Amino acid sequence: MEQATPTVPAAIDKPARQAARTKTLNQGYWKRYGVFYLMMAPALIVLIVNNYIPMAGALIAFKQMTYASPSFMQNFMDSPWIGWGNFKYLFASSDAWVITRNTMAYNAVFIVLNTVIGVAMAIGLNVMRSRLQSKLHQTILFLPYFMSWIILSYLVYAFLNPDIGILNKFVLPLFGAEPVDWYSDSKWWPLILPLVNTWKGIGYYAVIFLAAIVGIDNEYYEAAHMDGATKWRQIWTITVPLIRPVIVTMTLLQIGRIFYADFGLFFQVTRNAGALYDKTLVIDTYVYQGFLVSGDIGMSSAAGLYQAVIGFILVLTANLVVRRVSKDDALF
Template sequence: MMAPALIVLLMNNYLPMIGSAIAFKQIVYSSNSFIQSFLDSEWVGWENFNYLFSTTDSATITRNTLMYNAVFIILNLVIGVTLALLFNAMRSRRLAKFHQTTMFLPYFLSMVVVSYLVYSFLNPEIGIINKFVLPWFGGEPVDWYAESKWWPFILPIINTWKGIGYYAVIFLAAIIGIDNEYYEAATIDGASKWRQIWSITIPLIRPVIIILTFLQIGRIFYSDFGLFFQVTRNSGILYDTTLVIDTYVYNSFIVSGDIGMSSAAGLYQAVVGFVLVLASNLVIRRISKDDALF
């Protein structure tokens, strides 16, 4: 029964790892066959990685990637759990389902659609913010796509709005699975709602919180390409605060056709993510062995 799933996992997740060897080669297209071109290409060792780290933008893209994803992880955890608790506390199940569906809907939207929605708000001339909101408060119009200082706040808001429904539903499913007898016993003992949340709900959904956090930490060196490329309209003026590893690879390597350096960047992201998951699991294991993944 497991064979079909294992075959798909092998073909989709493990066989492509052979392509990691491209990161150590200088690919030269010498024939119509890519495999033959790969075999004929010269091994260059760590040269592709040296170029990635020696560029003047390496510190900026690494900082942006780490900082944004760290903020995303914190917001997804805190707001996701909070919304799940609020949904669970709603007395009307019908209204609760309506709000869950409403919150979940943006998760299915393409980043292309989201980028146009954001543009309708931030358009310098006819955007809702500049045309209605700022004048209402007596503020001056802002050229959002020409001033990078605003985007460390804009991007987390957009990312949270789009994906928080997914995390809220997962946390809510974990909360619903808690046996009501715990709450009944706590109520008899005189525990308040807040006390029940801190002493019963949070500890019992802690494994789910840890797993979701691990999954996000594993991709902390990956960025949502659509968020940083489409939503920012790839504006070069904003690169100081919006350029991350994925958009840098696209602009510098994929557009130029150098798949060796692109593969080097991808392998670098995967290895760092793997190491971070191991390190995080080690920390959790020292704090609470039962909550560690392995």
């Protein structure tokens, strides 16, 4: 007589089937996408080692560092915790206001200039009839971007040298103006620094905006031309609106670094002249000066942590504002 096969209740079999299905899906997922994770691994390791592990150094901002031992880790372990002491000392001085004002004001000007002039340059390059001329101008615009700040600082010094500089020797005499001691008179540097920064970086922004403009379908311009729209009308109604996502993205990325100043620009180009500190001292150079001159690594770390936290808050706030206005243009 044939023995009946025992049946498993559906309620008991369901978890087992779900577990088997999940295991099969996981195996298929890693088989399909595992190679991409493997390709991503080197960059991920570099990111963790260079960006995330050093974040543990933020604890130094809450310590009074001592240097009794030749080992840094031993000094870190032996140094007493002082809580917010380094931050209190930082904000009790006038330096906190000066470096915050200079860093944010300069970067705000840089953002406006990079965006407005970058878009204008991109539009100009796009309307050039000769492809050779367009490529030549792109190369000329991009060349300063690849130069180091050390090289550019000497080029700037060739113009601003008080004795034999081009401005004092040739340009100012043409207008009957007196020579200027550029590295002792700080009132000129809020104009000089944005000019130099724009000269160096505008090629980068122009090429990015140009890539976005090139991707616009030419049929939009043909239809606008048939309707009698002028070139300026086409720019304002077609070009700028269609590249708005790129403009917003580039602006948000710059806002994310509004509390980070380019060290080469503010240290090398100004030649670290003490007479200019009221107009050129920013957070990055202040951290460097604090560690190099006074050796106070705790206060330098406090300034750096203050810089990172405020920058993080600013980029979140800017992205939130963009989401309120246009959700599709936000980064996240």
